[in-house]
Amino acid sequence: MQTVNDRITFTFGTIAMTFFGYSVLALLLMHLLRPDYSPVNHMISDYGVGQYGWIMSTAFVAMGIGLLTLVIGLFRGGPRSTPARIGTILLAIASIGLVISAIFPTDLLPPSTRTGRIHTMSFLVNVISIMLAAILLSVSFGSQPRWRPFQRTAAVLASLIVIAFILQFLTLHRGMPYGLTNRFFVIVLFAWMFAISIRLRLLARA
Secondary structure, three states: OHHHHHHHHHHHHHHHHHHHHHHHHHHHHHHOOOOOOOOOOOOHHHHHHHOHHHHHHHHHHHHHHHHHHHHHHHHHHHOOOOHHHHHHHHHHHHHHHHHHHHHOOOOOOOOOOHHHHHHHHHHHHHHHHHHHHHHHHHHHHHOOOHHHHHHHHHHHHHHHHHHHHHHHHOOOOOOHHHHHHHHHHHHHHHHHHHHHHHHHHHHHHO
8 A cells, every 4th residue: 555655755756857847858858959069079058058949948947857856756765775875965965056056058169267267167066966876776776675676777777877887088189079078977877866766756656
């Protein structure tokens, strides 16, 4: 029988998926609205600059809200080990950082501005926080029977996040396809977030 806590957890998992879904659609739309931004040498943050920048800002905010609702769902229905709690807190930090990324657009061209520097710092905090959270949560899933069957999937996705992060870091140079590695990193992040949200909903329904 489904408890009140299960129903609440299911709801938060659903809300998280909804906001993540909006972020994905907004990103796809930006690729259509700004064909002048080559995916090879433009980060997705660049879409926050220009006529349609507000759409990219809403994508960041939606992703942040999705992470926050995912955090609440994990606190209610996720593993309760110390690594899991630390990982969940890191996701909460990233959710705040994404809102900051929406408020402070990046710099397209030098010289750098205060707004652009804030965006860069929030970007680093966001990606490192989510990457560490993915690793810690993957480790913690093995400590709880309900989550243990999902541990292998979570570990594979966490490994892909680490690989994507390394590729992003190695290509952050002029002449390198840093735009493509940035999109690969974002795709893997969304895959992980959707997978966690779906698992939350499945466990709540079970």
